[in-house]
Amino acid sequence: MHFLIRFAQVHETFRLAEIEALAIVQGVDLKVLNYSLDSPFCIVQLPSVDAAKRLIQRSILAQSIHELWGTGKTLDEVHEAVKQETPHLWAQYKMSSFKFAVEPYRGTRSSTKRVELINSFRFLGFDGPIKMSNPDETFSIFEQWPHNSVPLGIPDPTEIHLGRYLASSSRDLILKLDLKKRGYISTTSMDSELALVTANIALAAPGKLFYDPFVGTGSFPVACAQFGALAWGSDIDGRSMRGEGGKKSLQGNFEQYGLGACLGDVFSADLTHTPMRKRRWWDGIVSDPPYGVREGLRVLGCKDPEKTPWLIEAGRTKGNDPDYVPPKKPYSFLAMLDDILVFASETLVDDGRLSFWTPTANDEDLEIPVPTHPCLEIVAICIQPFNKWSRRLITYRRIPDARVSPSALEEYATRKTLETNGTTADELNPFRRGYFKKFKAEE
Amino acid sequence: MKILSINFLSCAIKACKSSSDSFPLHAKDAELVQDEIELNPDMIINVLPRLDWAALRTTSSELGFPQLPEQPPTPFELKADETLLKDLHHLLLETQISEGKLVCGNCGHEYAIKEGIANFLLPSHLV
Ligand SMILES: C[S@@+](CC[C@H](N)C(=O)[O-])C[C@H]1O[C@@H](n2cnc3c(N)ncnc32)[C@H](O)[C@@H]1O
Numbered sequence: 241m242h243f244l245i246r247f248a249q250v251h252e253t254f255r256l257a258e259i260e261a262l263a264i265v266q267g268v269d270l271k272v273l274n275y276s277l278d279s280p281f282c283i284v285q286l287p288s289v290d291a292a293k294r295l296i297q298r299s300i301l302a303q304s305i306h307e308l309w310g311t312g313k314t315l316d317e318v319h320e321a322v323k324q325e326t327p328h329l330w331a332q333y334k335m336s337s338f339k340f341a342v343e344p345y346r347g348t349r350s351s352t353k354r355v356e357l358i359n360s361f362r363f364l365g366f367d368g369p370i371k372m373s374n375p376d377e378t379f380s381i382f383e384q385w386p387h388n389s390v391p392l393g394i395p396d397p398t399e400i401h402l403g404r405y406l407a408s409s410s411r412d413l414i415l416k417l418d419l420k421k422r423g424y425i426s427t428t429s430m431d432s433e434l435a436l437v438t439a440n441i442a443l444a445a446p447g448k449l450f451y452d453p454f455v456g457t458g459s460f461p462v463a464c465a466q467f468g469a470l471a472w473g474s475d476i477d478g479r480s481m482r483g484e485g486g487k488k489s490l491q492g493n494f495e496q497y498g499l500g501a502c503l504g505d506v507f508s509a510d511l512t513h514t515p516m517r518k519r520r521w522w523d524g525i526v527s528d529p530p531y532g533v534r535e536g537l538r539v540l541g542c543k544d545p546e547k548t549p550w551l552i553e554a555g556r557t558k559g560n561d562p563d564y565v566p567p568k569k570p571y572s573f574l575a576m577l578d579d580i581l582v583f584a585s586e587t588l589v590d591d592g593r594l595s596f597w598t599p600t601a602n603d604e605d606l607e608i609p610v611p612t613h614p615c616l617e618i619v620a621i622c623i624q625p626f627n628k629w630s631r632r633l634i635t636y637r638r639i640p641d642a643r644v645s646p647s648a649l650e651e652y653a654t655r656k657t658l659e660t661n662g663t664t665a666d667e668l669n670p671f672r673r674g675y676f677k678k679f680k681a682e683e
Numbered sequence: 684m685k686i687l688s689i690n691f692l693s694c695a696i697k698a699c700k701s702s703s704d705s706f707p708l709h710a711k712d713a714e715l716v717q718d719e720i721e722l723n724p725d726m727i728i729n730v731l732p733r734l735d736w737a738a739l740r741t742t743s744s745e746l747g748f749p750q751l752p753e754q755p756p757t758p759f760e761l762k763a764d765e766t767l768l769k770d771l772h773h774l775l776l777e778t779q780i781s782e783g784k785l786v787c788g789n790c791g792h793e794y795a796i797k798e799g800i801a802n803f804l805l806p807s808h809l810v
Contacts, residue, residue: 447725449733470726470776472688478802485798501720505688509803513810515695515794517706521733542807555806560793566806589733 242273242308243292244382244403245282248301248411249345252277254437255301257620257635259284261441266294280345281382281401283308292406298467299409300436306380306403315360318400323363333404336368336376347385347397357381361402378405410436413466416497419459423487423496426480430459430528430597434624434633438526439463441620441635442595444471448523449504453511453583456480458490460526465494465502469524472504474514476538476568481506512539512571512579518586525584528597529576532669537576538568573669577611581636585615588638593619595635602630610634614648615641684785684801687775689742690734694787695794695803704788707738710745711793713783722772728758730775743774 247255256275259282263270268291274283280303286292289307296305309329310321340358342349349357358381368376383397417432419425430438438460444450446468452460455473457480464471473490475481483489487496494503509515530537542551551567558564577598584594594616600608602625610621616636624631693699693706736755743751756767785794785801792809795802 447723447729449730474803476804478800478804481800482798500718505684505799505801507684507688507692507801507803509695510805513695513697513803513805515692515803517691517693518700519691519733519735521691540805540807540810545807552807555808559806559809560795562795562797564806566804 241286241288241292243284243286243406244306244308244401245284245296245302246304246306246343246380246382247280247282248303249280251301251434251437251622251624254434254441254622254624254633255282257622258299258301258437258440259295260620261443262295262298265298265440265443265445266291268295270295278387279384281384281399283311283401289406296407296409298440300411300414300433300440302409303411304408305406306382307406309379309402309404311399311401313399314396315357315400318402319360319363322361322402330364330366333377334365334367336366337371338366338368338377338379339370339372339375341378341380342383343380344383344385344397346387347383347389347394349383379403380405417462417466423492424457424483424489425459426457428528428530429457432459432463435459435463436466438595438597438633439467439469441622441633442524442526442593444469444524444526449521450524450526451522451587452527453509453514453525453580454527454529455490455506456528457483458493458506460528461490461503461506462493462497462499464524464526465499466497468502470502470504473506474509474511475506476508476510476540478508481508510540511576511583514583516583516587520589520592521587523589523592525580525588525592525594526596527580529580531599532570532573532672537571537573537669539571540566541569542567543569573672574608574611581611581613581616584636585613585638590638590640592638593635594638595633597631597633599629599631602628614652615639615644684780684796684799685776686739686742686746686778686780687730688801689785690739690775692785692801692803694789694792695805696787696790696792696809699787699789699792702789705790707735707742708785708794709788710742710780711784711786713746713780713796715746716779716781716799717773718777718779720772720777722769724762724768727768727771727775728761731755731758731761731771739774746778748774 269287271285273285292305296302309326310318312318312321342354342357380403382401384399385397386394413436414433419429444464444467448469450464450469450471452473455475461471461473481490486492494500617639619635619637622633699705740751779799780796781799783796
């Protein structure tokens with residue numbers, strides 16, 4: 241059976257990754273027949289109406305799903321298609337209450353024209369009452385128009401679909417988890433829409449264990465918990481999780497949304513000195529690592545042990561004081577990306593996913609390469625472009641050991657280890673360097 | 684900190700990782716609190732094969748819980764045994780250490796737990 245997914249026309253490069261992930265979560269056999277970044281209408285093949293409803297239910301970037309009755313380049317072609325494919329369905333809806341909607345994308349239709357379009361489907365022979373609110377059935381005429389068709393005075397759309405409405409998505413969760421209404425946030429909290437999309441792409445689901453090693457105020461664990469996963473997090477900065485306590489803390493955020501039962505634990509830890517055992521434990525790891533632009537990228541250790549022996553001494557004598565804060569030193573951003581991949585390869589279960597955000601420059605010379613690991617297969621790279629730089633969500637799948645290439649593993653083990661001992665943040669972080677030297681200056 | 688978390692955490696000091704004494708960490712001066720959380724059998728069944736059962740037995744007896752069986756149940760046994768499901772759910776997810784310490788059996792380093800949040804950050808001479 242063919243269906244039409246009506247996407248929101250935002251975060252275009254994330255949309256297919258999300259829907260394909262949801263097909264896996266729901267165990268639905270999905271085949272994408274027609275999709276373009278340029279259009280909110282996507283045609284897919286699915287085994288049943290029930291599968292279609294399940295597929296869309298958790299989506300953030302889709303709005304709704306419709307049973308496809310016909311597609312054509314002109315209205316006549318759509319009529320032909322509907323008459324060919326669907327007469328066996330008409331009787332079912334003969335007495336249902338119903339309404340028709342017209343949805344021109346990038347075009348406009350006057351109300352007279354809308355009525356005309358709707359009436360052109362009179363041949364369906366529906367005799368039920370027309371109800372504008374809560375009808376039994378909604379039929380939509382979706383139109384794809386060329387770019388700028390209104391100012392250019394283009395008279396006709398390029399493609400038209402007729403669909404019967406089946407179900408809506410979870411786009412309303414964006415508002416439920418909106419940062420503006422969240423008790424505890426910081427400047428680096430991830431907006432609710434992208435945090436929820438990340439949780440979907442990483443396959444968060446009831447009964448699964450998720451972890452964010454750079455948890456901050458907890459945007460990702462909250463989103464994973466919203467989809468039923470049990471979520472853990474850690475951060476090198478204990479205050480980022482504790483906040484001011486009560487409602488203004490990471491735990492407070494979980495309670496605000498009634499998700500307290502899905503909070504595993506949070507703890508203070510440095511990813512490069514993690515207390516986690518090397519054990520295949522997580523179903524998913526989702527994170528927004530520090531880029532080192534606004535917030536420093538730091539690891540435990542003394543930057544200059546010879547010059548500041550007293551810092552080391554203080555650790556020996558005061559290390560156990562409740563208020564002791566251990567010294568930290570700058571670290572390489574690329575080395576941190578590498579560390580994340582190694583950590584994920586050691587702690588994800590087979591087919592578990594790692595999804596994390598990295599910045600990159602739009603200028604090719606400054607582009608940050610996508611890090612790779614022999615145990616991790618790239619599933620999707622989704623891009624959120626800004627003016628001079630972009631954020632990417634990179635998603636990997638942990639492949640079973642039996643499928644990992646031994647020669648690739650060997651090569652990886654002897655790879656050049658990245659320079660981690662520079663001294664200034666700029667030396668260690670090509671993105672930060674580019675950000676301040678180039679993008680800032682040009683802005 | 685939940686008892687489930689203690690099952691995947693060891694000493695953060697690199698030199699300790701290879702020692703079998705660095706896991707599980709031993710609870711000291713632990714104040715326990717119980718949260719009521721709705722039982723999700725799928726969650727417990729999903730977690731079961733990932734647990735280090737021997738370590739869980741150690742932790743649970745150190746905290747004064749009744750002795751766990753020597754061998755872990757199979758997922759099939761667990762599904763059929765509601766009492767065991769509830770007991771494990773209570774131990775792993777509902778029980779938390781709110782204040783106290785986790786101590787490495789190899790180097791003796793103590794990790795403090797305050798308001799349920801454990802601190803695994805190390806002073807410079809240990810990194
Ligand atoms: C971009 S923020 C993540 C924000 C988070 N997604 C939120 O919702 O608040 C990066 C976080 O990484 C933490 N961090 C920096 N270096 C770290 C390290 N070596 N290990 C663990 N966390 C670190 C910072 O304290 C900061 O909270």
